[in-house]
Amino acid sequence: MAESPLLAVKDLEVFYGGIQAIHGISLEIKKGEMVAVIGANGAGKSTLLNTIAGDKSYQKGSITFEGEPLPGRAYQFAEKGICLVPEGRRIFVNLTVYDNLLVGAYTVRKKEKIKERLEEVYDLFPRLKEREKQMGGTLSGGEQQMLAVGRAMMAGPKLMMLDEPSMGLAPVIIDEMFDKFKKINSKYGTTMIIVEQNAQLALDTANRAYVMSVGKFIMEGDSQELIHDPKVQEAYLGFK
Amino acid sequence: MNTFLQQLITGISIGSIYALLAVGYALVFSVFNFSNFGFGATMMFGAFAAYYVILGLKLPLFVSILLGMAAAGIVSMMFELVIYRPMRKKNVMRIYLMIAGLGINIFAPNFMLQIVGGAVKGFPSDWARVTMTVGSVNITRSDVLALVMSIALLTLLWAFLYKTRVGLGIRASAFDTRTAALMGINVNVVASAVFIFSGAAAGVAGCFYGMKYSVYPAMGAVATKGFIASTVGGLGSLGGAVVAGLLLGFLETMIASYISTTYRDLFAYALLVIVLIFLPGGLMGRQVHDKI
Numbered sequence: 265m266a267e268s269p270l271l272a273v274k275d276l277e278v279f280y281g282g283i284q285a286i287h288g289i290s291l292e293i294k295k296g297e298m299v300a301v302i303g304a305n306g307a308g309k310s311t312l313l314n315t316i317a318g319d320k321s322y323q324k325g326s327i328t329f330e331g332e333p334l335p336g337r338a339y340q341f342a343e344k345g346i347c348l349v350p351e352g353r354r355i356f357v358n359l360t361v362y363d364n365l366l367v368g369a370y371t372v373r374k375k376e377k378i379k380e381r382l383e384e385v386y387d388l389f390p391r392l393k394e395r396e397k398q399m400g401g402t403l404s405g406g407e408q409q410m411l412a413v414g415r416a417m418m419a420g421p422k423l424m425m426l427d428e429p430s431m432g433l434a435p436v437i438i439d440e441m442f443d444k445f446k447k448i449n450s451k452y453g454t455t456m457i458i459v460e461q462n463a464q465l466a467l468d469t470a471n472r473a474y475v476m477s478v479g480k481f482i483m484e485g486d487s488q489e490l491i492h493d494p495k496v497q498e499a500y501l502g503f504k
Numbered sequence: 505m506n507t508f509l510q511q512l513i514t515g516i517s518i519g520s521i522y523a524l525l526a527v528g529y530a531l532v533f534s535v536f537n538f539s540n541f542g543f544g545a546t547m548m549f550g551a552f553a554a555y556y557v558i559l560g561l562k563l564p565l566f567v568s569i570l571l572g573m574a575a576a577g578i579v580s581m582m583f584e585l586v587i588y589r590p591m592r593k594k595n596v597m598r599i600y601l602m603i604a605g606l607g608i609n610i611f612a613p614n615f616m617l618q619i620v621g622g623a624v625k626g627f628p629s630d631w632a633r634v635t636m637t638v639g640s641v642n643i644t645r646s647d648v649l650a651l652v653m654s655i656a657l658l659t660l661l662w663a664f665l666y667k668t669r670v671g672l673g674i675r676a677s678a679f680d681t682r683t684a685a686l687m688g689i690n691v692n693v694v695a696s697a698v699f700i701f702s703g704a705a706a707g708v709a710g711c712f713y714g715m716k717y718s719v720y721p722a723m724g725a726v727a728t729k730g731f732i733a734s735t736v737g738g739l740g741s742l743g744g745a746v747v748a749g750l751l752l753g754f755l756e757t758m759i760a761s762y763i764s765t766t767y768r769d770l771f772a773y774a775l776l777v778i779v780l781i782f783l784p785g786g787l788m789g790r791q792v793h794d795k796i
């Protein structure tokens with residue numbers, strides 16, 4: 265018998281008022297997978313992640329996580345193990361780096377567990393430890409991205425979703441960052457969805473990918489196959 | 505010099521009442537980005553609760569203040585639960601929340617007027633009225649108690665915000681309630697905590713205002729001074745609220761004593777307008793970091 269997926273989305277439709285942003289999307293992600301969603305600006309990638317994370321309500325279709333329907337209220341998602349590293353990072357600029365990480369562990373009741381995770385985060389991003397007492401708002405873009413990822417790690421998520429983590433970062437930092445994602449995935453077995461406009465980067469990192477356009481998946485498959493697909497090359501990788 | 509010292513002490517004691525009120529406004533504003541204009545009503549209910557606890561139950565002053573504070577906290581939470589929460593759920597514009605608050609502020613005094621009448625009631629504590637003489641300065645016990653309790657309450661609030669889990673949740677929500685929800689923070693719990701705490705502060709302020717002047721249905725009008733202080737301090741800034749509250753109390757008293765009492769209120773509103781023109785962010789509210 266095949267293993268049941270960690271996340272299963274079926275015929276999802278999402279609206280903003282009267283405007284439809286997601287037009288019937290289905291996807292299945294297995295535990296431990298690293299999956300990319302690529303697509304142009306406005307395709308609906310953020311909407312998809314926000315919906316799975318409980319930040320946006322959906323109108324049609326179904327989403328199940330570990331075989332169960334999603335909880336009813338936004339704040340209950342983190343406890344279930346679904347964590348979003350949102351587009352634009354949304355760091356708590358009025359809190360210290362340390363407090364930002366503590367907020368990430370808001371659903372974790374055991375003190376030892378929080379300490380343990382904190383060490384894991386500092387281990388992965390030593391820069392955050394150096395900046396521990398600084399206000400989140402004073403960090404550089406790269407550091408803020410580290411903090412956003414570290415904050416998500418603090419919850420000990422089963423599914424971590426990253427929305428355009430490369431946005432606004434210098435190329436060296438991007439490479440470093442994506443290495444860390446792979447590390448989190450392999451070391452902690454965290455299932456990941458990475459949304460990117462930078463298709464090359466996403467396809468290089470993920471095992472599997474979905475190509476999204478105007479609220480629909482128009483292609484899906486193995487990352488390496490997609491990289492060599494002429495249509496993908498032309499539309500998303502800038503090949504002529 | 506002695507009049508100055510005397511006025512300074514009066515100023516600080518009225519200022520600490522303003523500071524408590526201002527902190528209440530700031531706390532709600534920092535998380536929910538609107539000013540709870542139902543605050544005057546909350547304050548009035550707190551004062552009446554303490555008044556009737558002393559008269560009816562014959563409990564000591566201190567206990568009655570604590571009960572007045574608890575009553576105000578509960579009233580405040582009820583306003584949130586019954587009025588603001590359903591409105592927040594519907595995602596209405598903030599201005600409607602404020603209009604609802606104005607409604608509360610007109611409804612509540614009229615409601616009390618029907619029930620207890622409009623008579624001005626002296627706060628029933630002889631203990632609080634006793635004046636102590638330190639050097640050549642006279643201090644009423646209620647003034648000292650007001651200052652001590654304000655400091656205690658503000659310290660408690662600080663400890664709650666900075667040392668507890670829910671406090672962290674409140675500070676995170678002050679940045680953005682949606683991002684806070686992504687972290688597992690239930691905004692309704694945050695709302696209850698914020699309204700209970702700010703309501704309790706208003707209740708204590710009501711008790712001390714009642715002791716200083718008197719208890720009557722329209723007494724909540726003075727909460728406007730707290731609102732002015734919180735705006736002058738910087739909307740949503742707790743530190744700014746405390747500083748501006750004390751400052752306002754001090755300046756008002758000085759003006760009342762050296763110029764004329766009729767200029768007192770004139771001054772408070774002039775200060776508000778001037779600050780809004782030249783420093784729209786208030787004294788301490790320019791940076792988002794200054795939020796709690």
Ligand SMILES: Nc1ncnc2c1ncn2[C@@H]1O[C@H](COP(=O)(O)OP(=O)(O)O)[C@@H](O)[C@H]1O
Nearest residue numbers: 280283285303304305306307308309310311312
């Ligand atoms: N808050 C919103 N209100 C109305 N429309 C929105 C909102 N957010 C996104 N949209 C619309 O939904 C579509 C998908 O947006 P989004 O999910 O942000 O795309 P992407 O992340 O792929 O750039 C776009 O047409 C966008 O204009």
Ligand SMILES: [Mg+2]
Nearest residue numbers: 309310311351
């Ligand atoms: Mg997006």
